[in-house]
Amino acid sequence: MDSRQHILNKSEELKEDFLPHLSADPVIFGFDRNELKVLLLKMNYRQQWLLPGGYVGKDEDLDEAVIRILKERAGITNIYLEEFGVFGKKNRSEFYFEDFDHTLFHKQRFVTIGYYALCNPSRFKLIADAYSETCEWICLSRLPEIELAMDHREIIEKALLTLREKISHKPIGYNLLPEKFTLPELQKLYEVILGKELNRGNFYRKIMNLGILKKLDEQRKGGAHKAPDLYSFNKRKYTKALEGGLNTW
Amino acid sequence: MDSRQHILNKSEELKEDFLPHLSADPVIFGFDRNELKVLLLKMNYRQQWLLPGGYVGKDEDLDEAVIRILKERAGITNIYLEEFGVFGKKNRSEFYFEDFDHTLFHKQRFVTIGYYALCNPSRFKLIADAYSETCEWICLSRLPEIELAMDHREIIEKALLTLREKISHKPIGYNLLPEKFTLPELQKLYEVILGKELNRGNFYRKIMNLGILKKLDEQRKGGAHKAPDLYSFNKRKYTKALEGGLNTW
Numbered sequence: 001m002d003s004r005q006h007i008l009n010k011s012e013e014l015k016e017d018f019l020p021h022l023s024a025d026p027v028i029f030g031f032d033r034n035e036l037k038v039l040l041l042k043m044n045y046r047q048q049w050l051l052p053g054g055y056v057g058k059d060e061d062l063d064e065a066v067i068r069i070l071k072e073r074a075g076i077t078n079i080y081l082e083e084f085g086v087f088g089k090k091n092r093s094e095f096y097f098e099d100f101d102h103t104l105f106h107k108q109r110f111v112t113i114g115y116y117a118l119c120n121p122s123r124f125k126l127i128a129d130a131y132s133e134t135c136e137w138i139c140l141s142r143l144p145e146i147e148l149a150m151d152h153r154e155i156i157e158k159a160l161l162t163l164r165e166k167i168s169h170k171p172i173g174y175n176l177l178p179e180k181f182t183l184p185e186l187q188k189l190y191e192v193i194l195g196k197e198l199n200r201g202n203f204y205r206k207i208m209n210l211g212i213l214k215k216l217d218e219q220r221k222g223g224a225h226k227a228p229d230l231y232s233f234n235k236r237k238y239t240k241a242l243e244g245g246l247n248t249w
Numbered sequence: 250m251d252s253r254q255h256i257l258n259k260s261e262e263l264k265e266d267f268l269p270h271l272s273a274d275p276v277i278f279g280f281d282r283n284e285l286k287v288l289l290l291k292m293n294y295r296q297q298w299l300l301p302g303g304y305v306g307k308d309e310d311l312d313e314a315v316i317r318i319l320k321e322r323a324g325i326t327n328i329y330l331e332e333f334g335v336f337g338k339k340n341r342s343e344f345y346f347e348d349f350d351h352t353l354f355h356k357q358r359f360v361t362i363g364y365y366a367l368c369n370p371s372r373f374k375l376i377a378d379a380y381s382e383t384c385e386w387i388c389l390s391r392l393p394e395i396e397l398a399m400d401h402r403e404i405i406e407k408a409l410l411t412l413r414e415k416i417s418h419k420p421i422g423y424n425l426l427p428e429k430f431t432l433p434e435l436q437k438l439y440e441v442i443l444g445k446e447l448n449r450g451n452f453y454r455k456i457m458n459l460g461i462l463k464k465l466d467e468q469r470k471g472g473a474h475k476a477p478d479l480y481s482f483n484k485r486k487y488t489k490a491l492e493g494g495l496n497t498w
Binding site: 085111190 | 308309338358360417418
């Protein structure tokens with residue numbers, strides 16, 4: 001069955017079970033080998049890249065919907081998603097399906113709810129759905145070269161801004177770094193998310209001031225240089241900072 | 250015309266012009282005479298208090314919709330609104346209109362988009378719409394005693410949490426305080442939003458560290474105590490902190 005026919009067949013089913021006009025788009029960032037990546041699908045139809053988004057069931061809470069969508073479209077489960085923005089321009093999605101007629105479910109106006117998460121990609125085995133040729137972690141540095149459908153580039157940019165703002169007042173790194181890590185490794189994580197180099201002295205001073213790190217009595221052995229100290233997170237203080245924010249009154 | 254009949258008459262019009270299943274609810278906080286208030290309507294039907302929410306036009310961007318809704322329902326214009334959360338539980342709103350049948354536009358399932366703003370109430374002359382008996386600024390301290398419709402209490406609480414989180418990393422006070430103010434006045438604003446008393450010494454040290462205040466060569470005269478120094482915001486640094494956040498890497 002060709003990709004056009006697959007979409008047509010799905011349309012009637014979707015009308016039965018899903019709310020019109022409302023969709024959800026998860027932006028899943030992965031930190032892997034010192035690079036920040038985003039999870040994208042390449043749809044058979046049109047061969048453009050898209051976020052693994054979908055629709056909201058008539059009998060389903062919105063929060064349940066986005067979890068189901070991510071599982072169905074990419075095989076991803078057990079991930080904490082946070083809403084970060086709503087994309088409601090009136091013409092944001094209709095043009096994508098312009099070679100179908102107006103009765104197609106997919107072609108109506110959709111207001112989409114953006115959710116984001118930051119994870120370690122090694123946790124997941126990706127499985128693309130029947131709409132898609134492939135499902136992959138794409139480096140942010142490659143985004144300018146690829147074709148993204150609808151307003152999905154704007155949605156990814158807003159998610160990235162939210163992530164950047166978040167690390168200014170919430171700790172980050174737990175579940176992304178190995179249990180024991182060096183300060184240069186933690187600095188690299190911040191640099192990759194912020195998209196800029198940080199001054200080493202300033203970074204060390206600020207990160208130590210947060211009180212979320214525990215210096216271990218061990219060094220990372222085997223490098224050419226002086227063995228750097230290893231650290232781990234002080235789980236209690238890290239959790240407290242997650243709940244309360246780093247810079248509260 | 251009674252309130253029930255008014256809702257019935259509106260229903261058919263609404264079906265023509267508005268998207269199903271999608272609404273917007275503005276949570277407008279006002280800081281006035283050392284109290285934090287929220288803008289609520291009391292609907293004729295059922296006599297419960299509600300946020301001044303409404304629906305999204307078929308041919309209207311979501312951002313345009315929320316501005317129009319606030320103007321139509323409360324007479325408020327020229328206010329900067331920020332999206333803070335989406336409320337999408339499947340049964341969140343249907344019960345409110347339980348004594349109507351299922352063909353009523355208002356009675357369908359709505360996923361609502363929450364927007365918030367913080368303003369000086371003296372800027373506005375409130376005008377209630379035809380659905381509502383009154384439109385008022387209600388003190389947060391009075392909320393526990395009043396009857397709020399649907400999940401509007403939860404929506405207000407989430408907006409307040411967002412506001413509290415925001416003042417931990419963005420400056421606040423411009424447009425809410427007079428041009429020249431004392432440090433105790435600024436501290437009161439923070440205390441009212443945070444809902445707790447702050448230690449005076451800590452507050453002064455932290456707020457001065459932000460570098461957003463300019464000490465004036467004037468004192469507030471007329472009190473029984475030593476005349477306190479007056480301050481104003483350094484507009485350039487305030488704006489920079491608004492854009493970048495107070496505690497960036």
